[in-house]
Each structure stands twice: as structure tokens, then as C-alpha cells.
Amino acid sequence: MKDKNLVLVEIDSGVEDIKLRYILEREVAEHLRRKQEHPLKILREVLEEEAQRWSEFLDWLHAEIDRYYDNDGEGEEKDKEYVLVELKVGDIKHNVVFHRGFAEYLEKKTDSIRVLRESSEKEQQKGAIVEAWLYHELFHYYD
Numbered sequence: 545m546k547d548k549n550l551v552l553v554e555i556d557s558g559v560e561d562i563k564l565r566y567i568l569e570r571e572v573a574e575h576l577r578r579k580q581e582h583p584l585k586i587l588r589e590v591l592e593e594e595a596q597r598w599s600e601f602l603d604w605l606h607a608e609i610d611r612y613y614d615n616d617g618e619g620e621e622k623d624k625e626y627v628l629v630e631l632k633v634g635d636i637k638h639n640v641v642f643h644r645g646f647a648e649y650l651e652k653k654t655d656s657i658r659v660l661r662e663s664s665e666k667e668q669q670k671g672a673i674v675e676a677w678l679y680h681e682l683f684h685y686y687d
Contacts, residue, residue, distance in 0.1 A: 550590040552636060555678065556583040558670045561660075562628065565638045566678065567595045576681055582674050594634055601633045601656060608653070612646055626663040632656050641668035 549570040557564050567590050568576070577584045623643035631638045633656055641663045642650070650657045 548592065550592065550595050552587045552590050554585045554587055555674050557667075557674050559667050562639045562641070562667060562671055563637065564640075564671060564674055565636060567598055567636070572682070572685055575685060576678070579681065582677055590636075594636070598633050598636050601631070604654075605631070605650075608650060609646075612649060626665055626668055628660045628663040628667070630658045630660050632658070641671055 550567055551570045551573050553566050553568055553573050553576075555564045555566070565587070570586070570589075573584065573586050577586070623645040625644040626641050627644050627647045629640055629642050629647045629650075631640060639660070644659075647657070647659050651659065
């Protein structure tokens with residue numbers, strides 16, 4: 545496999561204990577770090593096999609999100625409580641805010657997800673803002 549020089553980065557969400565971590569090519573991480581819109585730290589190098597496991601987990605997670613909320617958003621309308629969740633695959637940890645019902649549903653399906661504490665819609669929105677910024681920057685970087 546060709547080495548892509550992958551790194552694990554942490555982006556500041558603006559909430560103290562919400563750590564948004566992503567695997568990026570080093571060149572992209574350096575580019576985003578220079579932007580300084582959202583503070584970004586390069587934590588360490590990542591092997592391609594580790595990145596592949598993380599990617600497969602995220603594919604599974606997105607399929608579960610689609611399955612859970614596929615009932616015309618019924619789950620979201622009923623569930624107004626939020627929790628901070630830790631996603632963990634190997635040594636990679638990423639925190640995200642989910643509706644409580646969805647987080648509990650996921651906890652029953654895998655050991656890779658753990659509820660950490662109560663959260664709020666405001667904290668969820670802060671994380672979403674960072675993710676939207678990241679996807680916007682990646683789109684323009686690779687365009």
C-alpha cells in the first residue's frame with residue numbers, strides 16, 4: 545500500500561471536553577492549521593490499516609444513523625435529550641453529541657460507543673459548525 549502520510553488531528557469545537565478528531569493527509573492538515581479559523585493540532589501519524597478500520601467504523605455508523613432516523617425523522621422529534629458520546633476504534637477517540645435514544649441504541653450494538661455525560665443542542669451545533677467548516681475546506685482543497 546502506498547503511504548499517504550496520514551495524521552490524526554484534533555480540532556477545537558469550542559466546548560472543553562468535545563474532541564473532534566479526524567484522519568487527514570499531513571499536507572491537508574498543515575493547510576488547515578494555517579487557516580486558524582478553528583484551532584487544529586496534529587496529534588500523531590496514523591497507519592493506513594488504522595485509518596481503514598476507522599473508515600469502516602464510520603461507514604457502519606452512518607448506515608446506523610440512516611436506519612435509525614429513516615422513519616420520517618420520528619426518533620428525532622421524540623428525543624429532545626442530548627448526550628456526549630465517545631466513539632473509539634483502537635487508539636482513536638472522537639467525541640460527538642447524539643440524541644440520547646440514538647446513543648443508547650448504538651451502545652447496545654457495539655463496544656466502540658460510550659455515553660460520557662449529558663449534553664445540549666447548543667453543544668451539538670458547535671460540533672456541527674466545525675464539521676461543516678472542515679467539509680467546506682476539504683471540498684475546496686481537493687477541487
